[in-house]
Amino acid sequence: MRAPGLLLLLPLIAAAPLPGPALAAPDQATPAAAGQPALPDLATAMAALSDGRAPEGAQMLLALARAGRPEAQFNLALLYAQGFGVPQNDRESLYWGWRARLGGIPAAPALIDRLAEAATPALRDELATRIAADLEPRIAAGEGRAMLERSLLLVDLLAKPDLQTGYAWQALSAALGTPGAAVLRDATLARIEPRNRLAAQDAALAMLRDLCAGGMQGQALCATLP
Incomplete structure (x- = not known):
C-alpha cells in the first residue's frame, strides 16, 4: 500500500548547495540548447499546476527536468507519485526522485522512501542503469560531480551494492577535487574487505586510463597516471 502524505499542491522546491556546477536559481529559466525552443521558468510551471492546468504544468516541468533542473525533477517525481497532471507511475516517480536526490534536493530521499515498496530489486537495477546512461556524457567529459553521482547509484541504488566500482568512481571524483568526495570514498573503502x-x-x-583515452584526454589528472 502506498504511504500517505504526498502533497498535490507542490511547493517551489530549491536545491541545496552541493559540490559541482552551480544550480540555476528557481526563478531563472534554464538556457535551452542551441536551436531548441526556450525553456519555461519553474515559477510558470508551478503556477500552471496551481491554477487548474495540471497537464500543461507537468509538460513544462518535464522539459525543465530533462534539462537538468533538480527542483523540476523533484516536483515531477511528486506528480508521477500522485498521478496529478500525468498518469500515476511509480517507476517514473522513482526515476525523477533519484535524479532530484543526486541533484541535491533535501526532500528527495523521503519521497524515495515512501515508494520503497514499489522499488523491487529489478526496478532498482533498471533505474541505476537508466540514470548511469544520463550521466555518461558528463563523466566522459571529466566532470567529478557526475562521477560522484554515478558512485551513489552503485552504492545506494543497486539491489546488490557494487562497493568496489562505487569506490573507484569516488576515488576519481576526489582526485578531481570534488568537495565531499573524499569523505564518501573513505567511508566506502571501509566497507570493502581489506583483501579487495x-x-x-x-x-x-x-x-581513468579509459577516460583519458577519450573525452578527458589532455586533462591534468591524466598526466598523473603511472
Missing part, C-alpha cells in the same frame, strides 16, 4: 581494496584502487586507475 587494492583491486578497487586498481579499478580506479583502469577507469
Whole structure:
C-alpha cells in the first residue's frame, strides 16, 4: 500500500548547495540548447499546476527536468507519485526522485522512501542503469560531480551494492577535487574487505586510463597516471 502524505499542491522546491556546477536559481529559466525552443521558468510551471492546468504544468516541468533542473525533477517525481497532471507511475516517480536526490534536493530521499515498496530489486537495477546512461556524457567529459553521482547509484541504488566500482568512481571524483568526495570514498573503502581494496584502487586507475583515452584526454589528472 502506498504511504500517505504526498502533497498535490507542490511547493517551489530549491536545491541545496552541493559540490559541482552551480544550480540555476528557481526563478531563472534554464538556457535551452542551441536551436531548441526556450525553456519555461519553474515559477510558470508551478503556477500552471496551481491554477487548474495540471497537464500543461507537468509538460513544462518535464522539459525543465530533462534539462537538468533538480527542483523540476523533484516536483515531477511528486506528480508521477500522485498521478496529478500525468498518469500515476511509480517507476517514473522513482526515476525523477533519484535524479532530484543526486541533484541535491533535501526532500528527495523521503519521497524515495515512501515508494520503497514499489522499488523491487529489478526496478532498482533498471533505474541505476537508466540514470548511469544520463550521466555518461558528463563523466566522459571529466566532470567529478557526475562521477560522484554515478558512485551513489552503485552504492545506494543497486539491489546488490557494487562497493568496489562505487569506490573507484569516488576515488576519481576526489582526485578531481570534488568537495565531499573524499569523505564518501573513505567511508566506502571501509566497507570493502581489506583483501579487495587494492583491486578497487586498481579499478580506479583502469577507469581513468579509459577516460583519458577519450573525452578527458589532455586533462591534468591524466598526466598523473603511472
